[in-house]
Amino acid sequence: MADGRDGGGAGTAGSIGFRPLYQQIRDVLVQRIADGRLQPGEMLPSEMQLASELGVSQGTVRKALDAMTAERLLVRRQGRGTFVAEHDETRILFQFFKLVPDDGARSFPDSEVLSVTAAEADEAERERLALDDGATVVRIRRLRRLAGVPVIVEDIVVPEAMVEGLAAMEPPNNLYGLYAGRFGVTIGRAQERLKAVALTAADAALLGVPAGTPALEIDRLAIALDDRRAEWRLSRCLTEHVHYLSDLR
Amino acid sequence: MADGRDGGGAGTAGSIGFRPLYQQIRDVLVQRIADGRLQPGEMLPSEMQLASELGVSQGTVRKALDAMTAERLLVRRQGRGTFVAEHDETRILFQFFKLVPDDGARSFPDSEVLSVTAAEADEAERERLALDDGATVVRIRRLRRLAGVPVIVEDIVVPEAMVEGLAAMEPPNNLYGLYAGRFGVTIGRAQERLKAVALTAADAALLGVPAGTPALEIDRLAIALDDRRAEWRLSRCLTEHVHYLSDLR
């Protein structure tokens, strides 16, 4: 195995930093995705090839690949191969976008970008994104429509160091696809905090409802594969005809 | 294997209803939990014993047990054994109760039961719980406090046929524990739909805030292990100092 794990057999007795082989192999492969040696959509070597390359059995490789599939980092297709997961719209639609029409199929909202600015991070942004004093961020404000109806006002904050040049671009609808493809930052998970709030006059005007209308506030922190905090997003959503779907298992 | 699966080796080619052995074994064990032959907290036979009893290899048993552990139906403890998961407060706290104080540790809310009634299900209840015309339900209305502060008004509806005698009882705080222990109905998963709403005058009075205050409405359908719809719960939550936590992976 080329990437440096503690040598020897499976689990030397008494070793402090013991970590199962299959997890070490998972870490190696995650690192290859995180630093771009494995690109989204790329096919991995077969289980047998990986096993021989890494000096372990096929079963151990399989266990690592299964774990990464459960983490949604990989997609396995019987008879075809194992692929690095892509941040395509369908995947994001189901993994990260939980707003669903009360009746009807899920769909992806479009975005009208209202502003893109770069500035020094304020205290709340530094705290939430774990940034140093003086760090700069890119702020994107946009209005999102589902089936043509405005339902979401969204303020997005990204550390500028992570997305150099973003401030000068026209941000696409699918930002996570951009982060992965253009900046090598793959969002692996996110934490959302939900509250019910009364809309401010400004947000209400954008959404075409009276000020004070109840809205679902979604405070999302998106975490990259290397555990860096990659984006902070505050959305206010009208939920008269849509709901936030949460499956508890 | 005593519980009737399609015989023969692993995956007879061409058989229509093919289902992997380890999934068939999972199904057998889920059935034993669902009908009470395996009780919450009970220790399962060891992997080797199960393998010999069911006529498969230990690896296949392990795969079934691992799947059930991922489903949170079992708890495995190295060196001790494999146990049927319990609906204790800690487990429910993390699996089903997603409201968290903005600052501070998670805790379980207490409950003040406002009313318990039995009645014929109305149309909305029949629809949501998939009940026949004329079916009866038990309705529980309660006020829940976190750290002494009223934050949730909750309306709970349960098919009476599933919980005979509940209407005459004093419902405990932990209802899922009651369902499992007293009525043999184990909640395996739930689907929640969240909206932001304006509080009605009645709910607002209970919570001690002005009518129209924005609240987080949680519409939860709880599903039993045998896929029956076991409970419909509609909660209205004040989110000034708490939030709903949703981890997206």
Place this chain on the structure above:
DNA sequence: AAGTGGTCTAGACCACTTC
């Protein structure tokens, strides 16, 4: 020391896709 689950190996054969 005995019993449990956890990891790892080696090998067989099946199911599915592509050529």
Place this chain on the structure above:
DNA sequence: AAGTGGTCTAGACCACTTC
């Protein structure tokens, strides 16, 4: 026919808990 992942077996040894 060849290549991929999916399932299943049998056996070894490790890590942890209990007695």
